[in-house]
Amino acid sequence: MDSNAINLTLIDYSILAVYILVVIGIGFALRRNMKTADDFFLSGKSIPVWVTGLAFLSANLGAQEVIGMAASGAKYGIMTSHFYWVGAIPAMIFLAIFMMPFYYGSKARSVPEYLKLRFDEKTRGLNAIAFALMTVASSGASLHALAALMHLLLKWDYNVSLIASSVVVLAYVLKGGLSSAIYTEVLQFFLIVLGFAPLVIIGLNDLGGWTGMMSKLPETYAHSWKYMGTTANPMGVEWFAMVFGLGFVLSFGYWCTDFLVVQRAMAARNMGDARRTPIIGAIPKMIFPIIVIVPGMIALALTSKTGSTYHIPNGITGETDFNLVIPSLIAHYLPTGMLGLALTALMASFMSGMAGNVTAFNTVWTYDIYQSYIAPGKSDSHYMWMGKFATVAGIVISIGFAYVAKNVNNIMDFLQLVFGFVNAPVFATFLLGMFWKRATGHGAFFGLLAGTLAAVAFHGLSSPSILAAGETIPWIKGAWLGAHFSFTSSMAQNFWLAIVAWTVCFLFTILVSVATARTKTDEELKGLVYSLTAKIREENEPVWMRPAVVGGLVLVAAVILNIIFW
Amino acid sequence: MNFDLRFPIGILFTTYGLILAGYGILTSGSAIYQKSLGTNINLIWGGVLIAFGLVMWIFAILGRRK
Numbered sequence: 355m356d357s358n359a360i361n362l363t364l365i366d367y368s369i370l371a372v373y374i375l376v377v378i379g380i381g382f383a384l385r386r387n388m389k390t391a392d393d394f395f396l397s398g399k400s401i402p403v404w405v406t407g408l409a410f411l412s413a414n415l416g417a418q419e420v421i422g423m424a425a426s427g428a429k430y431g432i433m434t435s436h437f438y439w440v441g442a443i444p445a446m447i448f449l450a451i452f453m454m455p456f457y458y459g460s461k462a463r464s465v466p467e468y469l470k471l472r473f474d475e476k477t478r479g480l481n482a483i484a485f486a487l488m489t490v491a492s493s494g495a496s497l498h499a500l501a502a503l504m505h506l507l508l509k510w511d512y513n514v515s516l517i518a519s520s521v522v523v524l525a526y527v528l529k530g531g532l533s534s535a536i537y538t539e540v541l542q543f544f545l546i547v548l549g550f551a552p553l554v555i556i557g558l559n560d561l562g563g564w565t566g567m568m569s570k571l572p573e574t575y576a577h578s579w580k581y582m583g584t585t586a587n588p589m590g591v592e593w594f595a596m597v598f599g600l601g602f603v604l605s606f607g608y609w610c611t612d613f614l615v616v617q618r619a620m621a622a623r624n625m626g627d628a629r630r631t632p633i634i635g636a637i638p639k640m641i642f643p644i645i646v647i648v649p650g651m652i653a654l655a656l657t658s659k660t661g662s663t664y665h666i667p668n669g670i671t672g673e674t675d676f677n678l679v680i681p682s683l684i685a686h687y688l689p690t691g692m693l694g695l696a697l698t699a700l701m702a703s704f705m706s707g708m709a710g711n712v713t714a715f716n717t718v719w720t721y722d723i724y725q726s727y728i729a730p731g732k733s734d735s736h737y738m739w740m741g742k743f744a745t746v747a748g749i750v751i752s753i754g755f756a757y758v759a760k761n762v763n764n765i766m767d768f769l770q771l772v773f774g775f776v777n778a779p780v781f782a783t784f785l786l787g788m789f790w791k792r793a794t795g796h797g798a799f800f801g802l803l804a805g806t807l808a809a810v811a812f813h814g815l816s817s818p819s820i821l822a823a824g825e826t827i828p829w830i831k832g833a834w835l836g837a838h839f840s841f842t843s844s845m846a847q848n849f850w851l852a853i854v855a856w857t858v859c860f861l862f863t864i865l866v867s868v869a870t871a872r873t874k875t876d877e878e879l880k881g882l883v884y885s886l887t888a889k890i891r892e893e894n895e896p897v898w899m900r901p902a903v904v905g906g907l908v909l910v911a912a913v914i915l916n917i918i919f920w
Numbered sequence: 921m922n923f924d925l926r927f928p929i930g931i932l933f934t935t936y937g938l939i940l941a942g943y944g945i946l947t948s949g950s951a952i953y954q955k956s957l958g959t960n961i962n963l964i965w966g967g968v969l970i971a972f973g974l975v976m977w978i979f980a981i982l983g984r985r986k
Contacts, residue, residue, distance in 0.1 A: 364958050365943050369936060376932050384923060405925055544929060548972065556956050689952040691943045691962040695936060880958050 360507050360685050366600035366694025373698050374522055377541065377705075381526030391738040394531035395717045396463060396621055401533065403627040405540055407408055407634025410446075410512065410618040411642075412539035415546065416496055416707030417700055420646050425474070425866075427643075427650025428666065430577025430588045432919050434647045439578075440601040443636050443912040445609035447905040450632040453610050454619060454901075455890055456788055458628040458882050463620075465613040466722040472787045472882045473727070474795030474873065481914035484776045485613060486715055490748055491769050493711035494755020498766075500704035501756065507681050507697075507787070516756055519701070524749050525707045532621060535706070535713040539618075542636075542699070542706040549699030556687045561659065570655035578919045587738035590843030598847025603856040607781035614714040629901040636908050640915065653679045656686075684895045708752065716744040767830055777857030778852040778907060779805025788861050789881045791876065797867030805859025812854045818844035863870050926980035934973030941966025 369775045372593055388394050462468040466485065470478035501515040526534045561567040568829040574588055576579045582596065591600075609615060609632070619631035656664045667682050669675025682694045720741045725732075730742075759766045786793040811828075814835035817827060821837050832847060841847040880886050892900045944963030947953075953960055 369939060372932065372935055372939075376928055380928055387923065402925075454936065533923075537923075537928070540925060541929060541932060544972075546935070546980055548933070548965075550968060552956075552961055556959075556961065560957055687957075689947075689955050689961065690949075691940050692965060695940065695965075812928070 356917060360681075360693065360697070360699070362508060362694065363690045366697065369691075369694035370698045370701065373541075373545070373702060377526050377534075377538050377702075378522065378529075380537050380541075381468055381529035384533050387533065388529075388531055388738075391551040391715045391720075391734050392463075392534075392739060394738055394741050395713075395720065396617075397531070397533040397536065399621060399622070399623060400534060400623045401521055403630050404540070404634060405536060406488075406618050406622045408543050408629040408638070409536040409539040410615055410631050411635035411639050412543040412706065413615050415543065415642075415703060416710075417703040418496060418499060418707070420546065420550075420700070420703055421499075421677050421680050423643075423646040423788070424653070424679045425651040427647035428654045428679050429650070430570060431651055432578050432643075432647070433574070433581075433587075433589055434650070435578050435643045435915075435919065436596055436600060437641055438639060439912045439916050440596065441605040442609060442639055443908065444601065445605040446632040446636040446639065447909055448606065449610045449619075450629045450636075451905050452884075453626065453784070454463050454629045454632070455768075455786060455887065456618060456621075456882055456884075457616060458625050458824065461888070464533070464718055465602070466618055466718060468882070469783075469787070469798070470726075472796040472874075472879070473793075477783070477795055477798045477802070478722060479727070480799065481665040481780070482726075484773075486718050486723065488773050488776075489614065489711040489715040489718070491514060491755050491766075493708045493748065495759055495766050496704055496707040496711070497752055498700065502760070503681065504677075504701075507630050507685070512760070514698065516753060519705050519708070519750050520753055523705050523712065524746065526710050527712055527745050532713045532717070535709040536618060536621060538702075538709060539706045539816050542702040545695075545699040545702050546738060549696045550649065552692055553650070553696065554644060554648050557649065557656070558685065560687075561655050567652060567655045570658050571651060573604050575651060576919075577652075578916060582920055589845055590841070591846045591849060593854065594736045595846055595849040599853045603778065603781060603852040604849070606785075607777055607852070607856075611666045611780050611784050611813055613718060614710055617717065618713055620801070626892075626895065626899065626901075630899070630904070633901060633905050634904075640908070649683055650676070650679050653683055682742060690849070705707075710920055712745055712748045712752070715748045716741050719744045721894040728753055728885075748799030764830060771830065773918035774848070775806050775813070775855070778809045778855035782856050782860035782863060785859065786867075787883070789884045790864075790867075791879055791885055792867055792872065793863060793869045794867045794872055795874075796870040797865075800866045801859045801863030803856045804862040808858035809855035812839075812851045815839055816841065816847050816851070818847045840868050924980050924983060926976045926983065930973045930976035930980060931978045932973070933969045933976065937968070937970030937973055939966070940969060 377445055392398055421629055423434060458660055460468055461470055462471055465480045466482035467483050497516060497520065500519055501512045504510040504515040505512045507561065526538060558564060558567060562572065574586050619628045622631050624627040653666055656662050657666060662687050666674050666676060667678045669678060683694060684825045720737055724740055725737060781803055782805065783798050787798060813832050816839040817833040817837035818831055818841055819826065820840045827833055841850065876886055897903055935966050940962045942943055948963065961967055
C-alpha cells in the first residue's frame with residue numbers, strides 16, 4: 355500500500371478548505387429563504403431546471419458509484435456501460451414523460467405521500483418506513499467509506515474524518531435544507547467532471563490513445579453486447595436478465611420511485627421543468643462512462659504496459675481491491691495541486707451523497723411518519739423545527755451506522771440484501787397504481803408484501819455459482835434453503851431475484867385488487883391515474899422544450915451508443 | 921429566490937484555477953511533473969478552470985441583466 359500512500363501539501367489542503375468554505379457559505383446564503391417548512395423540505399419549488407437536472411443526476415453520483423463503476427470497468431470493461439445506457443437512460447425518460455405528471459401534479463410532497471393519495475395509509479407507511487431506514491443506512495455507509503478511504507490513503511484518523519465530514523454536512527443542510535443539498539450536488543457534479551477528466555486524458559495519452567489501451571485489454575472489454583450470450587461473457591449475465599432484470603425492474607424501480615432522485619425533480623418551478631429535469635440529467639449520464647468507467651480500463655491496461663510500475667493495490671484483506679482503482683490512479687498520475695482537486699472531488703461526492711440521503715430522510719420522516727402517525731395538525735413552524743431535529747438525528751444515526759459498518763462484518767451486505775428484497779417489487783406497485791385505476795390499496799399493500807417474500811424465498815433457493823457436491827456458501831450469498839437455481843454470477847442471481855419479485859408483486863396486486871372493492875372513486879383518483887387525468891398540452895411550447903421530443907432524441911442517442919460499442 | 925448558483929460556481933472554479941495555475945508557474949520544470957508524463961498539468965488545467973469559472977460569471981451577469 356505504501357506506493358499508493360499520498361502526501362498532501364499546503365496547496366492540496368487549501369483546495370479542500372476552499373470547497374468547505376463555499377458549501378457552508380451557500381448554506382448561510384440560503385438561510386434567509388428558509389421561511390416555511392415547504393422552503394426547507396421542498397425548496398419552495400423555486401429551483402431553475404438546469405440545477406434540478408444536474409442534481410437529479412448527481413444525487414446518484416455518490417463516491418460509491420464513482421468508485422464502484424471504475425472497479426467494474428477494470429473487471430468487465432465496456433460492458434459496465436449497461437448500467438448507464440440500459441440501466442438508467444430509458445427509466446429516466448419514462449419518469450419524465452409518463453410519471454412526473456402524477457408526482458408533480460398530485461401535489462404530493464414525497465413519493466410515499468403519492469402512495470397514500472393513490473392507495474391508502476398502510477401502503478404509504480410500509481414504503482415510508484422502509485425508505486427512511488434505507489436512507490440513514492446508506493448515508494452511514496457513505497460516511498464509513500469516506501473515513502476508511504481517507505485513513506487508507508492519507509493516514510487520517512478514522513474518527514476525525516468521520517466527525518469532521520458530518521459536521522460540514524450538518525452545517526449546510528441545517529441552514530439551507532433541500533436547496534443546500536441540491537446546489538452542493540451541482541458543485542460536486544462539476545468537481546467530479548473537472549477533477550477526473552485530466553486523469554482520463556493523461557491515462558489515455560500514456561497508453562497510446564484509445565486503440566493503445568484496447569490492445570492491452572482482453573477482446574471482451576471492447577464490447578457491450580457481442581459476448582453476452584457466450585461463455586466468454588465476464589459478467590455472467592445473459593441478455594434477458596440484463597434487459598428485463600436490470601433495464602426494466604431494477605432501473606425503473608430506482609429512477610422512477612426512489613424519493614432521493616424524484617425529490618430533485620419535485621423541487622422544480624413548474625410541471626414543464628419537473629418533466630425536463632430527468633431528461634437534462636440523462637444527457638450527461640449518457641457520456642459519464644468516459645469519466646467513471648474508462649479510468650478502470652486504463653488501470654487494468656496499465657498493469658500490462660511494459661516498464662510501468664503501476665499495479666491495482668491490495669485492500670485490507672490482502673487481495674487485489676478493485677475499489678482502489680480511482681484513488682491509486684490519482685496517486686499515480688496527479689502531482690500536488692491537481693491531486694488536491696481530484697481528492698476534493700472524491701470527498702465532495704461522499705459528503706453530498708450523505709447530504710442527499712439526509713434531506714430525503716428528514717422529509718419522509720417529518721411528512722410521512724411524524725405528521726401522519728405521531729403528531730398531526732401541528733403548526734408549520736413546528737414541522738420545520740422537527741425537520742431540523744430530524745436532520746441532526748439522521749446524521750447522528752448515520753454516524754452510528756458507520757461504526758456498525760466498521761465493526762460488524764458483513765452488516766452492510768446484509769442490509770443491502772434486505773433493501774434489495776424490499777425494493778425489487780416496488781415498481782410493479784407504481785406501474786399498476788398509475789396506469790390501472792382498478793388497483794386497490796389492499797392489492798398494492800399485499801402485492802408488495804408478496805413480492806418481498808418472493809425475493810426472500812428466491813434468495814434462499816438460489817446460488818450465485820454452480821456448487822460442487824457437498825460445497826457450501828455463506829448464507830448471505832443465498833442457497834440457505836438449498837441451491838435449486840444456480841447462476842453463473844451473483845449479478846445474474848440478483849437480476850433474476852428482481853425479476854421474480856417484480857412479477858410476483860405485479861400478479862398478486864392484480865389478483866387482490868380484483869378480489870377487493872375499490873375504496874377510491876374516479877373523482878378522487880383524478881391527477882393520480884393516467885386514464886383519469888387530463889393530458890398535458892404542450893403544443894404551446896417550442897418543439898425543443900417538449901419532454902416527449904427531447905426524451906425521444908436522448909433514447910435514440912442511447913441506442914446509437916449501444917450500436918457503436920456493440 | 922434571488923440566489924444564482926452560477927456565482928458560487930464561478931467563484932469556486934476561478935479560485936481553483938488561480939491556485940493551480942499560480943502553483944504551476946512557480947513549479948514549472950519541477951520533477952513533480954514526471955508523474956503527469958512531463959506536462960505541467962497544474963498550469964494547463966488551471967487555465968481550463970479559470971476559463972470555465974469566467975464563463976459561469978458571464979452567464980450569471982447576463983442573467984441578472986434580464
